[in-house]
Amino acid sequence: MNQDSGLRGYPLLLHVLVNPNAVSGLGVTQWNDLIRLARVADLLANLYATFEQLDLLKTIPAKPLLHLESAHTLTNKHEHTIGWEVIQINEALGKLECPVVLLKGAGYLLQGLNASKGRVFHDVDAMVPKARIDEAEFELKDNGWLGVKQDPYDQRYYREWMHELPPMSHYSRGVTLDLHHTIMPPTAALKPDAAKLFESVIPVDNHPGLFTLNPVDMVLHSATHLFYDDEIGRGMRDLVDLHHLMTEFSTQPDFWSDLLKRSLELDLDYPLACALKYCQRLLKTDIPENIYREAKQQLRFPGWVMEQLFLQGLKPEHEICDNWKSRSARFALYVRSHYLRMPLYLLIPHLIRKAFHEDVIEPIENPKPLG
Numbered sequence: 556m557n558q559d560s561g562l563r564g565y566p567l568l569l570h571v572l573v574n575p576n577a578v579s580g581l582g583v584t585q586w587n588d589l590i591r592l593a594r595v596a597d598l599l600a601n602l603y604a605t606f607e608q609l610d611l612l613k614t615i616p617a618k619p620l621l622h623l624e625s626a627h628t629l630t631n632k633h634e635h636t637i638g639w640e641v642i643q644i645n646e647a648l649g650k651l652e653c654p655v656v657l658l659k660g661a662g663y664l665l666q667g668l669n670a671s672k673g674r675v676f677h678d679v680d681a682m683v684p685k686a687r688i689d690e691a692e693f694e695l696k697d698n699g700w701l702g703v704k705q706d707p708y709d710q711r712y713y714r715e716w717m718h719e720l721p722p723m724s725h726y727s728r729g730v731t732l733d734l735h736h737t738i739m740p741p742t743a744a745l746k747p748d749a750a751k752l753f754e755s756v757i758p759v760d761n762h763p764g765l766f767t768l769n770p771v772d773m774v775l776h777s778a779t780h781l782f783y784d785d786e787i788g789r790g791m792r793d794l795v796d797l798h799h800l801m802t803e804f805s806t807q808p809d810f811w812s813d814l815l816k817r818s819l820e821l822d823l824d825y826p827l828a829c830a831l832k833y834c835q836r837l838l839k840t841d842i843p844e845n846i847y848r849e850a851k852q853q854l855r856f857p858g859w860v861m862e863q864l865f866l867q868g869l870k871p872e873h874e875i876c877d878n879w880k881s882r883s884a885r886f887a888l889y890v891r892s893h894y895l896r897m898p899l900y901l902l903i904p905h906l907i908r909k910a911f912h913e914d915v916i917e918p919i920e921n922p923k924p925l926g
Contacts (some may be wrong), residue, residue: 567877568592572795573709573839575605579614586619588875596790596871597675601627604673608628626673633676636663640679640730646763648683648691648700654766656682658735658776662767663796665759670799675792678722678731684753685736692720692734699726708908716742717899738776739839743896745783747775768805771817778830782865785892787885790869797830798838811846818850841922856885864888 562570567588571577574585589772591633593599603623607705608611641661648655654663658680663671681692696702700723704710713721756766777800780792804810814908815863818827828850834840854861867884868877 562587565870569837580768590619590622592871592873592875595873597789600630600673603627630673637664637676647694650688651690653684653687654756655764658682666767669803670796680733682735688736689876701726740896745822747823771814774800775818775823782826782829783892783895785889787868787888788872798834798840801840811843815825817844825853854919
């Protein structure tokens with residue numbers, strides 16, 4: 556990239572994600588923008604992994620390289636922490652003799668997928684059959700995991716209306732665990748059949764009892780999490796996850812047709828259409844034209860409105876690119892995510908309560924020494 560090209564801020568981040576070789580021509584101001592935005596988007600270590608794979612680290616100036624190496628070191632600690640935590644979770648739940656399915660980042664890591672390289676982990680997500688979730692909670696508590704949210708309202712919110720238990724954290728290691736029984740709340744309009752997900756899970760090598768979703772379900776869950784969840788502030792990281800997943804799995808025979816068919820079977824065709832649209836538009840993901848054409852039929856009215864909300868909301872939350880449009884978009888998408896998951900008679904009092912009782916669970920920053 557020509558240093559005088561004038562490309563700055565968010566467009567620069569997108570350009571480098573799509574064209575990593577462009578870093579060889581970045582100027583000081585561009586590097587400053589790139590480092591700051593990639594860090595807040597949880598993509599700094601991801602860029603390191605990409606630059607390392609393409610043998611570009613030697614072209615990077617010393618000061619930017621220091622930031623990239625620091626992020627790489629942190630994610631290596633995350634991987635070690637998550638790997639150990641997953642083993643402990645599996646041992647704690649071994650008595651149940653039911654599948655323990657790792658979701659999102661932990662699943663990518665245990666299957667050695669490209670989406671796990673340089674990925675920041677904020678927690679561990681796992682899933683067990685709903686019929687066994689009470690037993691699973693008992694075993695986890697018996698092995699040192701404690702509930703993070705003790706407020707009676709929060710307990711009722713998760714146990715009656717959500718697809719997961721209240722978050723748990725181990726008393727000595729401090730890593731947060733979200734234990735699911737499906738991938739969408741039972742109050743949501745979309746109702747993917749959890750039994751179908753469990754029927755198609757794939758085992759994790761060298762870890763009996765541990766499984767992950769199969770490739771198409773992994774993509775569909777990631778798409779659903781991004782486009783139906785309320786964490787759009789980290790949306791660009793999740794979109795990069797989707798790009799890596801689809802790019803890696805696209806080498807498998809019939810992947811694209813199976814993905815489209817499965818999205819209809821699980822009632823997840825709309826989030827898939829969103830994933831394909833924004834991966835192609837922002838990250839230039841190579842998607843077969845016939846698949847994209849068929850999927851985007853789900854992007855019905857108000858398609859233009861949602862397009863503007865997602866394009867603004869996916870921007871990193873940083874002063875370089877943040878403005879009233881992006882902040883308004885994130886708020887609108889936050890309300891939308893709850894509306895899609897809860898009927899109005901639950902939604903309105905819930906949002907009022909959230910406005911005055913917001914709890915924050917800190918991500919893994921400095922994992923404690925592991926045994």
